[in-house]
Amino acid sequence: MHVLPNFKLKPLSAMMKVPTITLCMLAVVSGAAQAGHLIGESKTIDSSESANDWQLDWKAELTLNGARAQRIIVNDSALIINPGSRVEDIRATQGSTVSLTGAHVESRNPTWAALRLDDSTATIIDSNLISHTNFGLQVFQSAGSLQGGVAKVLSSNIFGVVGGATAQGNSELHFNQNTWVEGTGADSFGVRLDGGALVAASQSTLIGGKNGVVVTNQLKNAEVGKLVLDNSHVEGRTGSAILVEGRPGRVPTVEIDVRNGSTLTGGNGILLEVNGGAVASMNVDNSDLRGDVIVEQGSTAHLSLQNRAGLTGQMQNVTSLAIGDQSYWELTGDSQVGALSLAGGTVKFGETHAFYQLDVDSLDGNGTFVMGTDFARGVTDFLNVEGEAKGDHKLLLAASGAEPTNPEDIRVVHTGGGDAQFSLVGDVVDVGAYSYGLKKEGTDWFLDPNNRVISPGTRSVLALFNTAPTVWYGEATSLRSRMGELRFDPAQAGVWIRGYGNKYEVSDSTGIGYSQNQQGFTLGTDTPLADSQWLVGVMAGHSTSDLNLKRGTSGNVKSYYLGAYATWLDEESGLYFDAVAKVNRFQNESKVGLSDGTSSKGKYTNTGGGLSAEFGRNIKLDDGFFIEPYAQMSTVVIQGANYNLDNGLEAKGERTRSIMAKAGATVGRDIQLDTGSVVQPYLRAAMVHEFANNNKVSVNNNVFNNDLSGSRAEFGAGMAVKLSQNLQLHADLEHSSGGRVEQPWGANVGVRYTW
Numbered sequence: 001m002h003v004l005p006n007f008k009l010k011p012l013s014a015m016m017k018v019p020t021i022t023l024c025m026l027a028v029v030s031g032a033a034q035a036g037h038l039i040g041e042s043k044t045i046d047s048s049e050s051a052n053d054w055q056l057d058w059k060a061e062l063t064l065n066g067a068r069a070q071r072i073i074v075n076d077s078a079l080i081i082n083p084g085s086r087v088e089d090i091r092a093t094q095g096s097t098v099s100l101t102g103a104h105v106e107s108r109n110p111t112w113a114a115l116r117l118d119d120s121t122a123t124i125i126d127s128n129l130i131s132h133t134n135f136g137l138q139v140f141q142s143a144g145s146l147q148g149g150v151a152k153v154l155s156s157n158i159f160g161v162v163g164g165a166t167a168q169g170n171s172e173l174h175f176n177q178n179t180w181v182e183g184t185g186a187d188s189f190g191v192r193l194d195g196g197a198l199v200a201a202s203q204s205t206l207i208g209g210k211n212g213v214v215v216t217n218q219l220k221n222a223e224v225g226k227l228v229l230d231n232s233h234v235e236g237r238t239g240s241a242i243l244v245e246g247r248p249g250r251v252p253t254v255e256i257d258v259r260n261g262s263t264l265t266g267g268n269g270i271l272l273e274v275n276g277g278a279v280a281s282m283n284v285d286n287s288d289l290r291g292d293v294i295v296e297q298g299s300t301a302h303l304s305l306q307n308r309a310g311l312t313g314q315m316q317n318v319t320s321l322a323i324g325d326q327s328y329w330e331l332t333g334d335s336q337v338g339a340l341s342l343a344g345g346t347v348k349f350g351e352t353h354a355f356y357q358l359d360v361d362s363l364d365g366n367g368t369f370v371m372g373t374d375f376a377r378g379v380t381d382f383l384n385v386e387g388e389a390k391g392d393h394k395l396l397l398a399a400s401g402a403e404p405t406n407p408e409d410i411r412v413v414h415t416g417g418g419d420a421q422f423s424l425v426g427d428v429v430d431v432g433a434y435s436y437g438l439k440k441e442g443t444d445w446f447l448d449p450n451n452r453v454i455s456p457g458t459r460s461v462l463a464l465f466n467t468a469p470t471v472w473y474g475e476a477t478s479l480r481s482r483m484g485e486l487r488f489d490p491a492q493a494g495v496w497i498r499g500y501g502n503k504y505e506v507s508d509s510t511g512i513g514y515s516q517n518q519q520g521f522t523l524g525t526d527t528p529l530a531d532s533q534w535l536v537g538v539m540a541g542h543s544t545s546d547l548n549l550k551r552g553t554s555g556n557v558k559s560y561y562l563g564a565y566a567t568w569l570d571e572e573s574g575l576y577f578d579a580v581a582k583v584n585r586f587q588n589e590s591k592v593g594l595s596d597g598t599s600s601k602g603k604y605t606n607t608g609g610g611l612s613a614e615f616g617r618n619i620k621l622d623d624g625f626f627i628e629p630y631a632q633m634s635t636v637v638i639q640g641a642n643y644n645l646d647n648g649l650e651a652k653g654e655r656t657r658s659i660m661a662k663a664g665a666t667v668g669r670d671i672q673l674d675t676g677s678v679v680q681p682y683l684r685a686a687m688v689h690e691f692a693n694n695n696k697v698s699v700n701n702n703v704f705n706n707d708l709s710g711s712r713a714e715f716g717a718g719m720a721v722k723l724s725q726n727l728q729l730h731a732d733l734e735h736s737s738g739g740r741v742e743q744p745w746g747a748n749v750g751v752r753y754t755w
Contacts, residue, residue, distance in 0.1 A: 038062060038077070045069075047084075056096075064103075071109070074098065074120070083126075089113070092120035092149075093142070100127040100156075107131045113138040113160065117149030117171075124153040129160075136160035136181070139196065141169025148172065148196065153179045161185040164206065167196025169218060175204040175232070183208040189243075190234065192216070195223040195252070201230040210239040212264070215280075217252040225254040229262040238267040241291060246276025246299065256282040258289065266291050271313065274299045284309040284327075292332070293318055305329060305345065323347065323367060331356045342367025342391070349381035357382045363420060364390040370596075371397050371412060375404035375431045376648075383413045389420035395438065395445075396425040399594035401457060401649030403432035403700040404447070412438075413445040430455040430595040432649065433702040454511050456553040457600060458699045460590040461651040462512045463547050464555050465697050466706045468586055468638040469658035470741065471545050471559050472610050474502040474518045476580055476634070477734070477746060491535075492754035493527035498730075500543075500748035507740045510708070518545040520559070526567075535567045539582075552593020560585045574618035574628075583609045586638070592645060602651070604643035610636035610658075628666040630686075635659050652698040656706070659691040664714065677723050684716035688736065710739030728752045 035053045036043075038060035051068040056077035066084035074092040081087065083102030089109045092098050097120065104127065107114035113135035115122065119142050129136040136158035141148030148171030155177045158164050164181035167173045173191065175181060181204070183189050190206035191198055195217040206212055212234035215225050227242070234241045241264035244254055256272075258264065264271040271291030274280045279300040288310040295301040295317040305311055306324040314333035315321070321337045323329055323345025330348040334357050340347075342365040349356050349371045363385045373380035395412060404410065413422055422445050428435035429447070437451035454462075477500065504516040526537025540562050547555035563582035570576070589603040616630025638656040645651070664686020671679045693709035718732035730750045736743040 036062075081127075089115070089131075091116045091118070092122065093118040094120070096120040098122035100124045103127040105129050108133050110134065113166075114158075115151075116140065117151060118142050119145045119147055119149055121150045122152070124151065124156050126154070127156045129156070129158045131160040131162075133162075134160060135163050135166055137165040137173075139165070139167045139171040139173055141171050141196075146170075150174070152176075155179060158182070159184055161188060163189045163192050163208065163214075165190075166192040166194065167198060168194040169196060170223070171196040173198045175200040175206070177202045177204075179204040181206045183210075185209050186238075189214045190236075193225050193227065193254070194218055195225050197226040197228075199226075199228040199230070200232040200234075201228075202232070204232040205235075206232070207235045207237065208239070209237050211236040211243045212239075212241040212266075213243070215242070215244045215252050215254045215278075216247065217250055219249050225252055227254060227256045229256075229258045229264075231260040231262055233263045233265070235265040236267055240268060240270040240273040240294075241266040242272050244272070244274045244278040244280040244299075246278035251277045251279075253279040254281070256280060257285070258282065258287050259285045260287065262287045264289050264291060269313075270294050271311075272301065274301045284311060289313070292316070295319070331358060335359070338362070339364075341365045342393070346370060355379050355381050357384060359384045359386060361385075362387045362389070363393075363415070363418075366392045368394040368396055368425065369413075371395060373397055373400065373410060373412070373429075373431075374402070375400050375407065375410065376402035378405050378410060380410055380412055382411070385413075385415040385418075385420075387416045388418035389415040390418050392421045393423075394425045395422055396596055397429040399430035399596045399598060399600075399647065401432060401600065401645050401647035401700075403702075404436075404449075407431065407436055407447040407449045410447050411444050412447070415443045417443060424595070426595050428453065428595055430457065433458045433699040433704075435595060454704075456549065456551055456594065457592045457645055457647070457649045458702075458704065459512045459514070459549050460547075460553050460555055460592050460602075460645075461649070461653075461699055462697055462704055462706055463506070463514045463549055464557065464588045464590055465638075465641075465651075465653040465656055465695065466506070466512070466708065467516060467545060467547060467555070467557050467588075468584070468606075468608050468656055469636045469708075470502075470504050470516060471518060471543060471557055471586070472582065472584060472608060472636045472638075472658075473634070473660070474500070474504075474545075474746070475520060475522065475541060475543055475559065475561060475584075476582065476610075476612055477502070477732075477748065491528045493525075494752050494754035495525045496523075496750055496752035498522045498524075498541075498748050498750035500746070502746040503744050505742045505744060506708070507742070510706075510740050511704075512549070512706075514547050514549040514555075516545050516547050518543055520544065524565075526565070533568055533570055535569070537565050539563045539565065547590075552599065553591065555588070555590040557589075558587040574620065576616055576618065578612075578614040580612040581609070583607065588641075590645070592647075594647070600645045600647035600649070602643050602645040602649070604641045606639040606641045608636060608638035608656075610634060624670040624672070626668055626670070628668075630664060630666070632662040633660075634662075650700050654696045656695045657692045658708075660688060661691070662686050662688045662714070677721065680720040680722075682718055682720075684714075684718070684734070686714045686716075688712050688714050690739070690741070708740045710741075712736045712738035712742065714743075726754050728754070 040058040042061040044063040045067045054072045060077040063080040064085040070088045074096040076094040081103040089107035105114045114129040114131040116138040139149035150172045152174045158181045163183040189208035192214045272293045275296035281302040283304045286307045292313040293315045304322045305327040309327040312330040315335040320339040322341045325344030328346040338361045340360040346368045371381040434452040435455045437448045439448035502518040520543025522541035524539035545557040561584040565580045568577040592600045612634040614632040636658040666684040668682025689711045693707045695706035714736040716734035721729045734746040
């Protein structure tokens with residue numbers, strides 16, 4: 001706001017240090033009020049003094065200690081107001097100094113603010129400035145003066161109907177330590193800068209009924225305004241947080257710094273508005289802003305985001321934008337930027353299911369564009385560089401479980417030329433059943449349908465459907481290893497418990513390479529059938545298998561099972577036969593790490609069952625040695641299932657089957673100890689072959705075949721110990737290699753008690 005002509009100091013008055021305007025003001029004071037006039041003298045008043053008007057001239061000094069006063073005019077003098085004092089309004093001119101501490105100034109003056117400084121300075125601490133008709137604080141530079149007013153405000157409150165505070169010309173406002181400045185009128189502003197400078201720091205707050213801060217300048221004045229917000233808040237209740245407003249002959253240029261956690265709130269959603277040909281440069285440092293930046297055609301705005309700064313909002317007609325390392329801009333609507341420069345910064349195209357277009361005149365540097373795409377509908381966020389694009393940039397496209405309609409038709413970037421390179425973060429984007437690469441055609445970038453691999457979601461689906469047979473076999477191994485115990489006392493009833501662990505590796509050649517770690521336990525009891533050579537029993541148990549598919553993708557299978565078994569052992573010939581039947585309930589869950597850094601989950605339950613039969617012969621040799629050739633056949637059938645990942649991936653699995661044959665031999669020795677115990681170490685070797693090769697799985701109607709067929713060699717070692725007539729211990733280790741499934745290690749330990 002410019003100084004009203006009626007209140008500018010006349011040149012002659014300024015030279016003579018005689019404020020003629022103030023004499024006129026005193027002349028119209030109410031007859032009931034008295035005026036005090038100090039010329040070159042000092043005076044201190046307290047609560048015993050009447051509430052008078054005061055005028056100070058020629059280096060005078062007035063101190064208020066808990067006193068009351070009406071209007072105080074200070075010309076080339078000093079005013080000191082201490083705690084408990086109350087004044088109606090104050091005007092200081094001609095280089096005066098004002099000190100307010102714990103004071104209360106409340107004004108209804110229609111002409112000037114509760115406190116007005118013309119080429120004067122004030123220090124305001126723990127005080128209140130209130131105007132019911134005007135500004136709370138005015139700081140002006142008089143016509144012809146080389147300096148303006150300066151107000152330093154700490155821990156104070158400033159209110160004004162027209163506006164909280166205003167600074168004109170070469171004047172300065174400094175707000176610190178939780179100072180609150182507010183325009184209380186509906187169309188008011190928190191602070192208005194007419195070419196002046198404002199620094200708000202240490203959690204200060206500036207609020208306007210309409211706009212938070214309005215920046216303009218004086219007529220035909222080319223001074224650059226300055227606005228610094230340091231850990232402070234600016235709010236326009238119904239308008240913009242910051243309005244840089246140009247008018248004919250009054251076209252402001254302003255530098256704006258937003259630092260250290262400062263915030264801007266616009267009631268209309270705009271944090272910075274520039275119009276009327278004005279020029280604004282805003283640097284955001286270590287602050288997170290939310291709101292739009294709107295620049296009128298013919299106006300100019302330069303933005304810079306640095307040092308972990310962020311801005312969430314739409315930008316319209318922004319002249320230039322620079323985004324530094326660890327800083328970001330998140331679009332909330334279609335936006336236009338002239339020159340976009342990235343130095344490790346990120347541009348995010350809003351929420352996943354909202355699609356925006358960013359138009360820029362030019363692009364350079366290096367950064368990341370986070371973009372959303374609905375591949376099922378063929379719509380996407382789009383970066384449109386109308387001019388030259390330079391630098392090396394990454395595209396982080398949102399992953400999706402939906403299947404693309406025509407992935408080659410999805411264009412994500414266009415440039416008008418230049419040598420810029422674009423690539424996908426992680427080289428692929430997960431879309432439905434496959435992960436796609438990026439290709440360049442001319443000056444456009446598309447998804448490449450010919451450059452694809454099985455997606456992590458698909459791999460997790462195939463792995464879960466594939467895991468149940470190895471879970472079943474791993475659980476059954478603990479029963480097979482009991483033969484060592486039965487060689488001691490095959491005709492005794494007993495109870496037993498086994499704890500076991502297995503690690504399996506599925507080859508990458510299957511397209512779904514993963515590792516499986518299984519651990520569990522089995523409880524069982526058995527008894528001989530009358531005087532026969534048969535032993536029958538039942539068992540129950542639980543195992544957990546954890547799958548690691550790399551890239552943040554994992555799975556988990558919890559298995560609960562019941563089974564029955566029968567063993568026939570002829571002690572005379574050494575022939576034996578084992579049969580096992582087992583039913584399982586599987587709880588399957590997968591967590592998928594996607595290419596965009598997000599994750600997806602899915603789970604289902606199913607059942608399965610299997611049979612295993614083994615025939616062999618225990619051949620006793622001299623000196624306690626024995627050899628035990630054997631052959632085994634097993635078959636497992638797992639129920640099919642349909643389930644979805646929460647990103648939309650649809651999986652349908654047919655019944656999973658396994659048919660496995662094994663042939664091998666065990667070599668061992670019974671060692672009788674002096675204590676009466678018997679120790680039986682042994683070694684085992686076998687060849688294993690999986691016949692099943694056609695377990696089909698459908699992912700988004702793409703059919704895959706889980707083929708784990710092939711042969712592998714199996715090796716094992718163990719020891720059975722008979723501690724007493726009724727107590728036996730057992731431990732077993734095994735390893736297999738070759739084919740599509742390997743077992744780096746397997747181990748089980750157990751104890752059996754007989755009676």
